[in-house]
Amino acid sequence: MVESPMEFQTFYDFYLPTSGVLLEHSPIYTEITAEVSISGSLTVANIDYDYSYTGSKTWTRIPIAGDSASSGMITIGVPYASIAPFVYPEPGEFIMGLLPALETPLPLYVPQYPAAILFFDAFDTSIETSAVIGTRTNNNVSPPVVTDIVADVGATPGFIFTYPTADFRQIIDVLSIAGGANDPYGYAVNAQLDEDLTVWSPAKWRDFRGTYTATETSNGITTTVDVTFA
Numbered sequence: 001m002v003e004s005p006m007e008f009q010t011f012y013d014f015y016l017p018t019s020g021v022l023l024e025h026s027p028i029y030t031e032i033t034a035e036v037s038i039s040g041s042l043t044v045a046n047i048d049y050d051y052s053y054t055g056s057k058t059w060t061r062i063p064i065a066g067d068s069a070s071s072g073m074i075t076i077g078v079p080y081a082s083i084a085p086f087v088y089p090e091p092g093e094f095i096m097g098l099l100p101a102l103e104t105p106l107p108l109y110v111p112q113y114p115a116a117i118l119f120f121d122a123f124d125t126s127i128e129t130s131a132v133i134g135t136r137t138n139n140n141v142s143p144p145v146v147t148d149i150v151a152d153v154g155a156t157p158g159f160i161f162t163y164p165t166a167d168f169r170q171i172i173d174v175l176s177i178a179g180g181a182n183d184p185y186g187y188a189v190n191a192q193l194d195e196d197l198t199v200w201s202p203a204k205w206r207d208f209r210g211t212y213t214a215t216e217t218s219n220g221i222t223t224t225v226d227v228t229f230a
Contacts, residue, residue, distance in 0.1 A: 024064055025098040025116055028207060032094060032118070033058040033228045034125065034155035036179050038133050038188050040221035049187055051134035051221050055153055057127045059094045059120060062087060089121045116159045116172065125179075126154040133181050133188060151188070155179030157212075157227045160194075173198050177214045179225035191216035191223045 035056035042049050065087065089095055097117040134149040160174040175197055180190035193214030200208070211228040 023098045025096040031060050035226045036153050037224045042220045046139045048137040053133040055128045062093045064095045091121045094120045125156045128153045151181040151183050153181045155225050177212045177227045180223040187219045188221045189218045191225045
């Protein structure tokens with residue numbers, strides 16, 4: 001599906017500097033898998049909350065650009081910055097962009113830190129909607145009443161920018177991994193990992209495939225989010 005020029009421009013205005021162009025990132029990255037696990041139990045006011053859930057989803061990478069012959073080229077910001085029409089990811093797909101250093105006299109992005117941008121279908125990184133993540137047992141009545149704990153589960157991987165410093169440069173300095181469930185009772189919390197990318201070696205920047213894990217425990221409930229770049 002080729003997105004309209006207006007929607008295409010809105011996406012790039014949000015992510016890019018005025019004279020920037022989004023290019024394909026390294027072809028070694030082909031899919032992203034996110035897994036969320038929630039476990040543990042607690043008792044509040046004679047009501048037992050028992051959590052037991054594991055769910056995962058894999059997104060497949062697709063090309064950023066579509067067939068330019070179908071609707072022509074789209075200019076971004078300045079006349080010389082043009083690319084083929086943006087292809088909107090469908091559910092289960094994502095695009096992965098690389099921002100080049102196009103600004104002069106100083107590049108807006110530090111070249112040694114490849115600026116990775118991930119874009120999912122409608123920014124939707126849900127793993128499962130209306131998932132049963134546990135049970136709630138009300139012991140205040142006889143016999144006790146057991147009901148399901150239902151919540152939407154998701155995980156969000158992303159790279160976070162440091163905004164312009166004194167020399168007008170930007171770099172990506174955090175890999176953010178977050179996720180969990182919107183527990184209606186508030187006991188299962190989201191896990192968050194902010195990995196410091198400023199300590200990554202050049203070799204790591206060239207190939208950061210692997211699994212990154214966020215874990216959070218609160219009220220005896222542990223949420224773990226694993227995101228794998230493969």
